[in-house]
Amino acid sequence: MPKLRTAIVDDHPIVIEGLKALLSNEANLKIVGGFYSGEALLSYLDTHALDLILLDITLPDMNGIELCQKIKAVSLTTSILILSNHTERSIIMQAIQNGASGYLLKNSSIDELRYCIAEAVKGQICYSKEITEIISRPTRNELQGPPRLTRREKEILSLIAAGKTSQVIGQELFLSPLTVDTHRKNLIQKFGVKNVAELIMVAVQQQIL
Amino acid sequence: MPKLRTAIVDDHPIVIEGLKALLSNEANLKIVGGFYSGEALLSYLDTHALDLILLDITLPDMNGIELCQKIKAVSLTTSILILSNHTERSIIMQAIQNGASGYLLKNSSIDELRYCIAEAVKGQICYSKEITEIISRPTRNELQGPPRLTRREKEILSLIAAGKTSQVIGQELFLSPLTVDTHRKNLIQKFGVKNVAELIMVAVQQQIL
């Protein structure tokens, strides 16, 4: 079996060199090129065939999703693995939609990378552990409408938005700060967000604030 | 000199009793009534004269600012002191605009209260220490337009709004989390807000997010 002709596209030279080093011992593949931009890769593809491309999302001239499309338009048999630090669900989904065979975070283990490469060339789609988790937990935003808030929760939400801490809110509402913490926790859970910054953002978008 | 006829309006019985106890030893005033609602006070005022009213902002039937107006409409010579936990500059200003002679937080010392009562009946306007501080530090929002953000700051602001921590942002932008912390700090300072919750809120209002 011939070795997989593999290219790496990343705007960070260090990442390219790192990957080259990591993959140099792999028996079944050969790194035939490292590119800093989408255009550089595309012009290489004009004259050479590739079996596998490891692709970053952030590139100087175009984003990785766009590049995915263009690669697939030129060479449908080339497998693409995204290697990125972006954890947004929407980006991951878009990448797959546009022809990527997998998505890994840059801190993935070499074993995960090896496994995903194997799956990708077999035509399977493959994600690293963390990515799988992100995908299987869709934002409640994407699922339902805005959550129902109780009177107290609305009250506390707007005080949080005013920059007040649990302690201050507790004083104003004659509540224990621990109670305010509980309401804060419930708000974060109900909205399915990670912290108050996102909470405020989503609440504004859903016109609750 | 006759004692000042004084009333207390607060929806919390405990506060009323506490104030009564605190002020019972004052030689120059006499608590003639405690009321849980604005209406209760107003109907008392129909038949009795008052020299001083200690007023809360949060009341069951109307807010303290509204009540201020109504009191002054009926009895211009009555001095009003606001005793509240609300620290919003706008509320303080509105209270004064509507006839209050002073504003204290509920955790003010008895000395501050005594002093402000004396000033109020002399016709002076008087604030407790913390209130003075709030007033003399107007929100930058009230002063100027939206702050100028650098490219990096805008970038980090939107990542914060997406609920990401400094660590995650650092990973995505290939920066030290400490650097992200610095940008975060600068954002909070530029907007003149207290924390990210308020930061996001204000940024949305000023259409930066």
Added chain:
DNA sequence: CAAAAAATACCTAATAATGGGTAGATAAAA
């Protein structure tokens, strides 16, 4: 009235944010 929902309050422990700096390296403008 019984059951469900909401509001209250606590626990522990880990992680994150905030406030007060300082400071060097680049990059842009005067």
Added chain:
DNA sequence: TTTTATCTACCCATTATTAGGTATTTTTTG
């Protein structure tokens, strides 16, 4: 070519938030 702005990164110390609970008391509602 200086000055100015931006970006970078760190120090220290304190406070706040978050995540994982549990549990009692009020209110509301079927």
